[in-house]
Amino acid sequence: MKAVYITEHGGTDKLVFGDRPEPEVAPGEVMLRVRASALNHLDLNLRAGTSYKGPLPRTLGCDIAGEITAISPQAHTSLKIGDRVILNNRLTCGVCDNCNLGLDNACSNGQRIGVDVDGGHAEYVTAPAANAHVIPDAMDFNEAATLPIAAHTVWHCLVTQAQIKPWDTVLVQAAGSGVGSMAIQIAKMMGARVITTAGSQWKLDKAKEWGADEVINYRETPNFSQRVKELTEGVGADLVFDCVGADIWNENLLSMAPRGRLVITGVTSGTQVNMNLSLLHNGPLQLMGSGGRSNRTFAEFMKVVHHGSLHGIIGGVYPLDDVAGAHQAMEDRNFYGKLVIES
Ligand SMILES: [Zn+2]
Known part of the structure; x- marks a missing residue:
């Protein structure tokens, strides 16, 4: 064959x-x-x-x-x-x-x-x-x-791990990526408010078509945490979904609300960071890795696919x-x- x-x-x-x-x-x-x-x-x-x-x-x-x-x-x-x-x-x-x-x-x-x-x-x-x-x-x-890896990964990260809630403001990194684009869709389905980033306007326009509430061009606004704070009346994002890793790690932490959660499922920009631990303990912040995804999680998102609400x-x-x-x-x-x- x-x-x-x-x-x-x-x-x-x-x-x-x-x-x-x-x-x-x-x-x-x-x-x-x-x-x-x-x-x-x-x-x-x-x-x-x-x-x-x-x-x-x-x-x-x-x-x-x-x-x-x-x-x-x-x-x-x-x-x-x-x-x-x-x-x-x-x-x-x-x-x-x-x-x-x-x-x-x-x-x-x-x-x-x-x-x-x-x-x-x-x-x-x-x-x-x-x-x-x-x-x-x-x-x-x-x-x-x-669907299999993107929806499975995002459902696992947002729904199972981070326990997304309708009142959350979610910062989704890399709007154009497979998991980023899926995260926008699932976060909106769960009723959350979505802020997302990308490096080009056409991707941000696409993200809006798929439901993103606010968009940030990280090439024009590399310190995107300031913009996230502006968009959340100084509070920050309740939940950060990241697949980028090292390059944006500190901006991710600075974008987070008190008691915010971050879940990371990719490190396309690198794995090594220099991190201010006081942000973690003062937040306090919850930092989570994706890890393996369960058979149950697959069955969960497939139910939603059959409802016609996930594409x-x-x-x-x-x-x-x-x-x-x-x-x-x-x-x-x-x-x-x-x-x-x-x-
Ligand atoms: Zn086994």
């Missing part, structure tokens, strides 16, 4: 479009004819070798939508051949202490499709039946492929033989939402 894989780490020239063996359905699994897969920063890190050093070759692609073409006889599932599904790419063992404690997001034997096992930039992929979730009839594969945001579509073009576009950051690969 056709697939996009790496045999060594490096630049976009290391992405190989070629033939790989069709996967076989193991007990408990389903097979998908992949129709679309979405790109994540994780894919860029994997390709470059900065976040993954496992055995190669590896087929990339963590966000996967397709139709079921085979079901293992041992699979306990109501899924049928032909069902249209997306995959939760987090594989859990179900038998470790954490899984038994209901903490499958911290499974001791956890793996990820597209990272530890072959992914969905391919014609076919297999997964445990429990990881396949049926999508609404009205939702096409391209939109569906944008994928497509920032560009590429054919399977141009994953390199999608990687370049993500590095150039000139898009809003998610980049999709059609298989």
Whole structure:
């Protein structure tokens, strides 16, 4: 089958479009004819070798939508051949202490499709039946492929971790990113007021279309905390959602209201910070990391998808033989939402 894989780490020239063996359905699994897969920063890190050093070759692609073409006889599932599904790419063992404690997001034997096992930039992929979730009839594969990691991550961060409330003012960083654009949508759905940042006016205009109440151009206003304070009558944001990291860390802290919460789920600008700890203890501030996402959280946001209130945001579509073009576009950051690969 056709697939996009790496045999060594490096630049976009290391992405190989070629033939790989069709996967076989193991007990408990389903097979998908992949129709679309979405790109994540994780894919860029994997390709470059900065976040993954496992055995190669590896087929990339963590966000996967397709139709079921085979079901293992041992699979306990109501899924049928032909069902249209997306995959939760987090594989859990179900038998470790954490899984038994209901903490499958911290499974001791956890793996990820597209990272530890072959992914969905391919014609076919297999997964445990429990990881396949049926999508609404009205939702096409391209939109569906944008949801698994972005919606799962944001729901986990805002709803589960930070306990977002309708009276919160939420500062969402990187409005145009996959998780940033999804965070605006989910924060508005939960009734919160949203302030968001981006580096270009067209992305801020898009953010407004998707519900943002206030926007800040961080290139024109690098000390954006002052603007956040102005917009909140000097109080600050109750909740900060960040996927940027080091470059804006101190401005994030200065933007926060007393007893504010911050949840970080990405460090695209770097990992090392010099931090004023008095801000933390005087706030007092609650600083949270994202970490693993649970099966329950996936089921929660999928309920909302079926209600028709949560949508994928497509920032560009590429054919399977141009994953390199999608990687370049993500590095150039000139898009809003998610980049999709059609298989
Ligand atoms: Zn486990």
